[in-house]
Amino acid sequence: MTAELVVWDFDGVLNAEPEGEPFGWVTDLDRTLGLSPRAFRAFLNQPGQAARVLRGALPLERALADWLATQDTDVRAEALLDHWLRAEDRPDTQVIDWLARSPGRAVIGTNNPAPRADYIMDVMGLSAHVETIFASGPMGVAKPDPGFFGQIERWSGLMPQDLLLIDDNRQNLASAARRGWQTFHFDARNRNDLPKRLGIAP
Structure with a gap:
């Protein structure tokens, strides 16, 4: 069945998953910004914090600023976020x-806070290929x-x-399918089937 609108996930689909552990760049924070990797990982792992950030209940910039205030550093939240x-x-x-060659309408649907949604569209340039981005932070609700x-x-509509x-x-x-959506599970095994699903040449 042909879809009228394709909703593309970002991380793990349009944005490749990192090799090794998630947030591997944190390991070098002491070298890059003079911050403690261990302390920052503890900050990332605070119970419930990630969910609040993803749903927009806690602005990411505020969370970073509050954490930096507990560290012996002059690094600003804006620099750490960047x-x-x-x-x-x-x-x-x-x-x-x-995505660029697919003939139909397209948007991005992602679990991300507002600053990253803006970065995806404006800095990474995905706005050239999609109508808009649906990001959990501004929406106040996250997949699934x-x-x-x-x-x-x-x-x-x-x-x-x-x-x-x-x-x-x-x-x-599964959540989208229960509502009646068409779905495509993107992974290493079947990624090469996606062009056919979109009606384009590989």
């Missing part, structure tokens, strides 16, 4: 090419919550069966 965004900038050029998909349905989600997370795909 370093973070650039360190997580890993475009999958092949997949972005598929059904409300995330409901907002996209209302914006598009389309029926669920006319929407296609491309995602690497099975829970997200």
Whole structure:
């Protein structure tokens, strides 16, 4: 079935997953910014904090500023955020090419705070290929919550069966499928099947 609108996940689809452990760049924070990698990992792992940031209940800049205030440093939150965004900038050029050549309407649907959503569109340049970005921070709801998909349905004015989600997370795909969406599970095994699903040449 042809989809009227394709919703592309970002991390793990348009943005390649890092090799090794997540946030591997934190290991070099002492060298790059003079900050303690161990202390920053403890900050990242504070219970419930990531969920609050992803849903926009806690602005990422404020969380970073509050943590930096506990450290012996002159680094500002803006500098740490900029370093973070650039360190997580890993475009999958092949997949972005598929997006650029796909004939239908496209948006990004991602669990990310507002600053990263802006970075994805404006600095990484994805705004050239999609109509808009649906990011959990500004939306106030994150995948796999059904409300995330409901907002996209209302914006598009389309029926669920006319929407296609491309995602690497099975829970997200299952939640969209329960609403009647078409889905494509993106992983290393079947990524090369995506061009055919989009109706383009590999």
